Amino acid sequence: MEKIRLATRESALALWQTEHVAALLREAHPGLQVELVPMTTRGDQVLDQPLAEIGGKGLFLKELEVAMLEDRADAAVHSLKDVPMDLEAGFALAAVLERADPFDAFVSNTYAGFEELPFGARVGTSSQRRQALLRAHRPDLVIGDLRGNVNTRLAKLDAGDFDAIVLACAGLERLGMGARIRERLHAPRFIPAAAQGAVAVEVRAGDAATAALFAPLHHADTAACTKAERTMTRLLGGSCRVPIAAYATLKGDKLSLEGLVGDAKTGKTVRGYASGPASEPDKLGEQVADMLVARGADALLP
Numbered sequence: 001m002e003k004i005r006l007a008t009r010e011s012a013l014a015l016w017q018t019e020h021v022a023a024l025l026r027e028a029h030p031g032l033q034v035e036l037v038p039m040t041t042r043g044d045q046v047l048d049q050p051l052a053e054i055g056g057k058g059l060f061l062k063e064l065e066v067a068m069l070e071d072r073a074d075a076a077v078h079s080l081k082d083v084p085m086d087l088e089a090g091f092a093l094a095a096v097l098e099r100a101d102p103f104d105a106f107v108s109n110t111y112a113g114f115e116e117l118p119f120g121a122r123v124g125t126s127s128q129r130r131q132a133l134l135r136a137h138r139p140d141l142v143i144g145d146l147r148g149n150v151n152t153r154l155a156k157l158d159a160g161d162f163d164a165i166v167l168a169c170a171g172l173e174r175l176g177m178g179a180r181i182r183e184r185l186h187a188p189r190f191i192p193a194a195a196q197g198a199v200a201v202e203v204r205a206g207d208a209a210t211a212a213l214f215a216p217l218h219h220a221d222t223a224a225c226t227k228a229e230r231t232m233t234r235l236l237g238g239s240c241r242v243p244i245a246a247y248a249t250l251k252g253d254k255l256s257l258e259g260l261v262g263d264a265k266t267g268k269t270v271r272g273y274a275s276g277p278a279s280e281p282d283k284l285g286e287q288v289a290d291m292l293v294a295r296g297a298d299a300l301l302p
């Protein structure tokens, strides 16, 4: 193969991630021509309705998948967090890259950390998971919706709409705005979304030649961790509608998974934790999902 075309969304974050994959590909395969095919998705266009009601995470992939089917692109680069737990039939993940910081960031122009927020402070985030975690720790906070890309969200904070906002550390750092992070909200206090911080490459299922090009970019440890997180989330019926958090770590051969199901309105949360061999991420995901249900998570699920 002499040339490969990478479909990408047009947001600054998506373009950064795809350029990053392109650079790694060129490094792994000197002489390979790598081209970007930027496009807008419905998920990017519809900003006024909750994602879950207009079709969920798949809306960020659809146009990119159509481009692959129509042979206008060979692969698509995504934040793995935005990839539906059940990939569309006819597609496969060719690689999961090494994860960046998986945690959420506390960003504020006034307060140095989450603990410093005064009673009734206004915090912006549209993520059901972040809302549930914020309410679980601080029922007094006034939480407001905050959608749009990373720059839009920061602009709303700077305009004074909120005392603080919460967004992914990885997104801020990739856009060169890591300096805006006042505090990293680590697990287990704040558990991130499944696969937060990881970038993945999607290809047509059965396109072995294209998939093989991405093999050098694959990071087995990140793949094992995100597999456990995504399996747990999938078994609980994960979508944007339900606050589900999952965070796995790997130490030697031991994979550990922390899971949480919450309610964005009440801040009620149920937690689960288990560990097992790195070779069985699906089993671990299933175990923690079962544990969460046994502890009452189904009362919070739709």
Ligand SMILES: NCc1[nH]cc(CCC(=O)O)c1CC(=O)O
Binding pocket: 079, 080, 081, 082, 166, 167, 168, 170, 171, 195, 196, 197, 198, 199
């Ligand atoms: N929901 C949008 C989205 N998808 C991936 C990231 C950040 C990068 C990542 O998690 O890899 C973000 C922004 C955010 O959640 O603040």
